[in-house]
Amino acid sequence: MQTNQELSLPKMGCGTWAWGNQLLWGYNESMDGQLQAVFNLCVSNGVTLFDTGDSYGTGRLNGRSESLLGRFSQEYQGVNQEKICIATKLAAYPWRWTSQSMINACKSSAQRLGRNVDLVQMHWSTANYAPWQEEGLLDGLADLYEQGLVKGVGLSNYGTKRLQRVHQKFSERGVPIKTLQVQYSLLSTYPVTELGLKQVCDELGIQLIAYSPLALGILTGKYSEKGPFPPGVRGLLFRQLLPGVRSLLQCLREVAASRNKTMSQVALNWCIAKGTIPIPGAKSVQQAQENIGALGWLLDAGEVAELDQAAASSDKKMVQNIFQTK
Numbered sequence: 001m002q003t004n005q006e007l008s009l010p011k012m013g014c015g016t017w018a019w020g021n022q023l024l025w026g027y028n029e030s031m032d033g034q035l036q037a038v039f040n041l042c043v044s045n046g047v048t049l050f051d052t053g054d055s056y057g058t059g060r061l062n063g064r065s066e067s068l069l070g071r072f073s074q075e076y077q078g079v080n081q082e083k084i085c086i087a088t089k090l091a092a093y094p095w096r097w098t099s100q101s102m103i104n105a106c107k108s109s110a111q112r113l114g115r116n117v118d119l120v121q122m123h124w125s126t127a128n129y130a131p132w133q134e135e136g137l138l139d140g141l142a143d144l145y146e147q148g149l150v151k152g153v154g155l156s157n158y159g160t161k162r163l164q165r166v167h168q169k170f171s172e173r174g175v176p177i178k179t180l181q182v183q184y185s186l187l188s189t190y191p192v193t194e195l196g197l198k199q200v201c202d203e204l205g206i207q208l209i210a211y212s213p214l215a216l217g218i219l220t221g222k223y224s225e226k227g228p229f230p231p232g233v234r235g236l237l238f239r240q241l242l243p244g245v246r247s248l249l250q251c252l253r254e255v256a257a258s259r260n261k262t263m264s265q266v267a268l269n270w271c272i273a274k275g276t277i278p279i280p281g282a283k284s285v286q287q288a289q290e291n292i293g294a295l296g297w298l299l300d301a302g303e304v305a306e307l308d309q310a311a312a313s314s315d316k317k318m319v320q321n322i323f324q325t326k
């Protein structure tokens with residue numbers, strides 16, 4: 001077994017689901033220059049964790065987000081270069097069911113990145129629909145760690161019970177679970193309030209990562225009930241959700257005004273105050289710059305309680321990922 005290097009995680013990361021996703025996020029190649037500027041700005045400000053997935057960029061754009069991250073990290077010259085952490089998620093595709101298929105998938109990601117993956121994550125559990133498939137995939141993750149091909153192993157979309165089960169399985173092999181990422185924001189408190197994930201993660205020494213921390217953009221405050229809405233599925237979702245989240249957005253607006261921060265910054269800071277690492281997606285330097293402003297300060301207990309209360313009494317919540325397990 002090889003010795004794995006230490007994997008250190010920053011207070012906030014950057015999500016790259018949109019980097020290569022044409023259908024949902026309107027990606028096109030002319031955005032690459034802007035995305036590289038986002039990458040450089042993030043790293044130079046200590047936002048050194050980049051979340052990607054081997055399913056981010058399908059069809060012709062096969063693995064585009066990983067390829068871009070590979071190129072950007074190689075071309076980056078400046079502070080924090082050595083801290084860059086590329087966290088990819090390997091999809092539990094139906095044709096993947098052996099440990100070797102996960103090792104091969106991770107090697108393909110590494111090829112697109114032009115370097116080893118730092119943190120390899122299981123994108124979702126197959127427990128809800130094909131539980132027999134999962135064992136081989138998890139074995140593959142542990143193999144990757146043991147073979148020194150990755151610095152750390154993480155999970156995604158796992159609930160408390162399933163997490164504990166995998167933790168037991170991995171501890172028998174001496175493989176630590178470094179992270180768990182779930183949809184967590186003021187509009188998606190379910191993983192913590194109903195599943196109790198934060199407490200279990202703390203007990204097991206696992207860092208919780210908050211994905212979609214801006215509720216796909218709703219919590220930025222830039223979308224209103226009257227429109228305009230983003231195109232496609234996101235627009236349909238926003239039309240449905242926005243009338244039911246007025247009071248939450250108002251509370252966010254008030255806290256932001258009293259702090260002289262933006263709503264996005266408060267929404268992200270709330271995630272940090274809850275002990276999670278938010279990984280907001282950013283598509284422009286302006287968005288990244290604003291999100292970085294969520295660092296370096298912390299909401300006080302009263303403000304967090306006020307936001308918690310507004311979140312709990314919100315009429316609408318984000319739809320949970322269908323792969324999220326209990």
Ligand SMILES: NC(=O)c1ccc[n+]([C@@H]2O[C@H](COP(=O)([O-])OP(=O)(O)OC[C@H]3O[C@@H](n4cnc5c(N)ncnc54)[C@H](OP(=O)(O)O)[C@@H]3O)[C@@H](O)[C@H]2O)c1
Pocket residue numbers: 014015016017018051052089123156157181210211212213214215216217218220222230264279280281282283286287288290291321
């Ligand atoms: N494990 C999983 O299954 C899973 C699932 C989903 C996401 N994720 C990860 O989590 C990351 C983040 O989640 P997400 O991208 O779904 O949602 P998000 O971070 O909640 O929202 C990102 C979107 O909000 C808008 N935005 C971001 N910052 C902004 C700002 N400062 N001002 C105004 N608008 C801003 C942008 O879209 P517009 O400009 O178009 O409004 C951006 O693409 C993903 O990139 C991915 O890495 C993981």
